[in-house]
Structure formats: C-alpha cells, structure tokens
Amino acid sequence: MFFLKIFVFATFFAVLAAGCASSPAPGNGIVHAPPQSDESTMARRAEELAKTLASCETRGLAFRPEMLAERHFTSPADFLALVRRFGFNRLYVYLDSPESLELPQLDALLVEAGKEGMPVEAVLPEGRYVIGRRGNFILRSFVSSGTTLEEMLEHLRKFETESEPFRFSGVTVLAEPHTFTSANIHRPKALVYAWSSDTFGPGLDNDRIMRITLDKLAAFGGKLGGIPYTVGIPDFYEELVAEGKLSAGSVRDFGGIASKVLIRNAGNKPTETVEAVRNELKAAKNGTLLVSITLAEHTSVTSGSLRRRNWADFIRSLDYAIGQWKTFPAFDGVVLGPFPRIETLYQEK
Numbered sequence: 001m002f003f004l005k006i007f008v009f010a011t012f013f014a015v016l017a018a019g020c021a022s023s024p025a026p027g028n029g030i031v032h033a034p035p036q037s038d039e040s041t042m043a044r045r046a047e048e049l050a051k052t053l054a055s056c057e058t059r060g061l062a063f064r065p066e067m068l069a070e071r072h073f074t075s076p077a078d079f080l081a082l083v084r085r086f087g088f089n090r091l092y093v094y095l096d097s098p099e100s101l102e103l104p105q106l107d108a109l110l111v112e113a114g115k116e117g118m119p120v121e122a123v124l125p126e127g128r129y130v131i132g133r134r135g136n137f138i139l140r141s142f143v144s145s146g147t148t149l150e151e152m153l154e155h156l157r158k159f160e161t162e163s164e165p166f167r168f169s170g171v172t173v174l175a176e177p178h179t180f181t182s183a184n185i186h187r188p189k190a191l192v193y194a195w196s197s198d199t200f201g202p203g204l205d206n207d208r209i210m211r212i213t214l215d216k217l218a219a220f221g222g223k224l225g226g227i228p229y230t231v232g233i234p235d236f237y238e239e240l241v242a243e244g245k246l247s248a249g250s251v252r253d254f255g256g257i258a259s260k261v262l263i264r265n266a267g268n269k270p271t272e273t274v275e276a277v278r279n280e281l282k283a284a285k286n287g288t289l290l291v292s293i294t295l296a297e298h299t300s301v302t303s304g305s306l307r308r309r310n311w312a313d314f315i316r317s318l319d320y321a322i323g324q325w326k327t328f329p330a331f332d333g334v335v336l337g338p339f340p341r342i343e344t345l346y347q348e349k
Contacts, residue, residue, distance in 0.1 A: 036349040045311050045346050050087030052319045053334070055326050058290055060121070061088040062337025064096070065106045069340065073105035076112035083118070086342075091120045092172065092335050096128050098147055098155040107159075110167050119169035121230070122156055124149060126213070127176040130188050146186075149173065149220050170228035172262060173220065175254065177213040178206075178234070200245040210237075210249040218257040232262035232292065235276040238283065251280040255288055262290040262335060266304050270317040273306055274324045284330035291325060292335040293318070295342060311345045 037045075053059040061083055072079035083091070091113065095101065113120050129149045147155075159167050180187045182194040191209070199205035221229045237249040254261050263280050267273030277291055295314070296305035308314040318336075325331045336342060 036347060042346060045315075046082075046085040046087075048311075048315050049318075049346075050085065052315055052322065053087040056322060056331075056333035057287070058090055058333030058335070059088045060090045060092045060290070060333065060335035061086070061339055061342075062092040062094065062123070062292070062335050063339040064094045065100055065103050065109075066096075067338065067340060069343075070105075073109060076109045077116075079109070080112060080116055080118055086346075088336075089119070090169070091118060092123050092337070093120055093168075094123045094125070095152070096125070098152060101155055101159050114167075120167075121170045121172055122168040123172045123174065123232075124152055125174040125176060126217075127174075127179045127184075127186055130180075130186050149216075150223060153220070153223060166227060168227075170230060171224060172230040172232055173217055174232040174262075174264070175213055175217060177209045177249075180209055200240070202244070202247040207246050207248070210246055214248060214253060214257065217254075221257050228260075229258045230260040230262050230290070231258040232264055234264050235266055235280065238279045242279065251284045251289070255285055260288050260290055260332065262292050264292045265294075265306075267306060268296075268304070270306075270320045273317070273321050277325070281325060281328035281330050286329040287332050289328075289330040290333055290335055291321075291331070292337075293321070294337065295345075297341060308345065310348070314342075314345055 068079075093100075093106075100106070110120060126149070129147050129152055153171075156168060156171070157166065178195050180191060180193075180195050182196070187194065191212070193199075193205040193208045193212075195206050195209055201207065217231055231254045233249075233251070233254055237246070238251055240246045241248070241250040241253075251261050251263070261280075261284060263277045265273055265276050267276040273293065277289075281289060294305040295308065306314075306317060308317060318334075322334065
C-alpha cells in the first residue's frame, strides 16, 4: 500500500498543479466551457462551499498561473471576488520555475490581491528546484543545472515593489525526497543515495535522503528572515516512521522546521481522505496542520485525488472530511485545487 502511495505522490504535483515549465501562456490551449447553470444555481453553490469552509481558519485555493483562465487575469478584481464568494481566504500559487514569475498577468493579480488584502502563498515543489535537464547526455552527466531553492528565493525577493519588499505572504516548500530515485533525472548528481522500496531501514538510503531533506529545508527556512514558512509532505511519511522504516520524517520532525505543515492527501473516497491524515492530526502541534485536497479530473480516477460525481457530491465529501478533521486541535484548515476543476463543477449543469 505504501509503495502504491509513493508512486501516486511521485506524480502528485503534476495532478494538482498540472503541467510543466513549458506550459502554455494563460488561456492558451485550455478549453474552458461557458457556464451551463443559471446564475441562481451558481450563487447557491458558492454559498454552499463558503459555508462548508467556514469552520477552517485557513481556506486555501491552489492553482498554477499558467493554467488559470485568461478571463481571470483580464479582470483580477472579478477573480478575487469569486474567490471570496467561494469562501477562500488565501491563494496558493504553484511556481514550477522562475519563468512563472515573468507572466505579466501574475503581477497584475498580485497587485490586486495586495489592494484587497488577499494573502498569496508561493508554493515551490522541492523536486523542481534541484537540477534541470539541459544539453546532451554527456553534459547532463557532469554538469548540474536548473534553479535551486535558494536561487528561487532570490527571484522571489526581486519580484517586488517599493511598498511591498516581498510580494508573497508566505512560502511553502513541498518536500519530495521519495521522488529522488535512481531513475529520476532531476536527482542531484551529488546525492549518492537513491530512494527505493529496497532501501528502507534506519541508516539506509531512504533514511539518509529524508534526513538530508530535513536539514536542507531547515536551512532554507533560516534564509526566509521571518517570512511565514510551511512545508508540505505526503500522507504516508508518518506511517513509515511509525513502522520503523524511517528514523525521521514525521509530522513532528517537519513541524520543527516550519510554522505549519501541509499534508498532501491522496484519498480517493471521503473515508480514505479522512483516514489518510488521522495519524498526522493526532501527532501535530495545535493549530499547525493544513490538509491539501486534490480534486480529481474524472470520476474514474482511483488514486491520488478525490473523486466526485457532481457539485453536490463534492460538497458532501468536503463537509464530511472537514467535520471529522476539525475535532483535532492540530487542524488549521484546507487547501483545495486545482481551481479550474472546482470552477468546472461550479458551472456545470
């Protein structure tokens, strides 16, 4: 079961954020069907979602700027008004690379969010900031390229104005040591260890990679200079630690280096979604745990994301999960995404 979840989370970012650094510009190559439901139906649905989220302190909406519909960038004020009607109070913008920051539409959205007091979190997947693929196979064997986390932080610092020295309200790094397998071309060349189903146990490769990750993310947090810091982790690390397969990597370990921990939930059904993070909710410090839910693109998806038949089914599943999670003192809120899938459900008849 754990190995299946490891495979799921190896592609989790692609599911939630959809796409890669070479994705099309906003609105290009993406089909957005016009609203099919009437205005009163959509207004009722927005109220239902806002009511469902109301008990959460953090109500986050996740999206990639490259995949946001062009009309939302054309009128960022209307987009933010829709976000607020849905009940969200924080945006989580997934940034694959520095090129994501170069979208002029993103700058306009951040300006509008700043005016309206909507916090925007920069989300950096660890695996995208280790080594990039360039050149021929000989060059790739000897020369590391790409952007490191520290270099991306410098890009974020330069993405500023005189009135806003740092344009983002916080930084989230998605820890992904389980993706550093021997077959991963993005695995750092200097990393002598490789994650494998055959190397579980204290002191073995997986354990060493996890400890290296903890050290690296702790050092990165120290460079933020007081900027709120969150670390995102899959929902299976806790169990691997509890079983003795890893000597580090629990929610408490990650909570020791960041103010909040985001658990990336891979539950497919409501009951699975609830149970997937129960151990983390029991172990985490009060008010420090966020749960990320990826909405499935199709109802036939069987792993890695939450299935739904329609809007009503989505609301029932979300209401059930939040109702269970909020009984734990550690629970602080949810991050839902990707936004285009939520919007499609909201609009369809």
